[in-house]
Amino acid sequence: MKSWRRMMSAGGGRSGQRTCGRHSAGYRPMAVTGRVFDAVSAAQAVQLDQLEPGWLVWYGQYSRRFFAICLTGLAVPARVEACSPHQLRQGMREAEASARVAVAS
Known part of the structure; x- marks a missing residue:
C-alpha cells in the first residue's frame, strides 16, 4: 500500500501532474465531431x-x-429482423402472406 502511495505522489498516477496528452493542463x-457508424x-x-x-424500418447500429414493425397490425409476426435489407424485405413479405392466409381461413 505504501509503495503505491509513493508511486502516485511521484507523478505516476492521477494525482501527479501530466506531461503530455490532449487533456493536460x-x-x-x-x-470532437460525432462519428457515424455503418452509414451505408x-x-x-x-x-x-x-x-x-x-x-417502420430501422437499423440497429x-x-x-435491420428491424421492421408492422404498423397496420395485419401481419402475424409484428416484428421482423434480418441481417440484410433483402432478407428483411423477404421476412416482411412472408409476414404479410401469413396474415393473408390467416384472414382467408
Whole structure:
C-alpha cells in the first residue's frame, strides 16, 4: 500500500501532474465531431422505410441488424429482423402472406 502511495505522489498516477496528452493542463480544448457508424446500412434502412409505408424500418447500429414493425397490425409476426435489407424485405413479405392466409381461413 505504501509503495503505491509513493508511486502516485511521484507523478505516476492521477494525482501527479501530466506531461503530455490532449487533456493536460495548457492544451486548448479540441472540437470532437460525432462519428457515424455503418452509414451505408443506416441509409439503406431509411430508404426501405420510405419504400414500405405499412412498416417502420430501422437499423440497429449495435446489433448490426435491420428491424421492421408492422404498423397496420395485419401481419402475424409484428416484428421482423434480418441481417440484410433483402432478407428483411423477404421476412416482411412472408409476414404479410401469413396474415393473408390467416384472414382467408
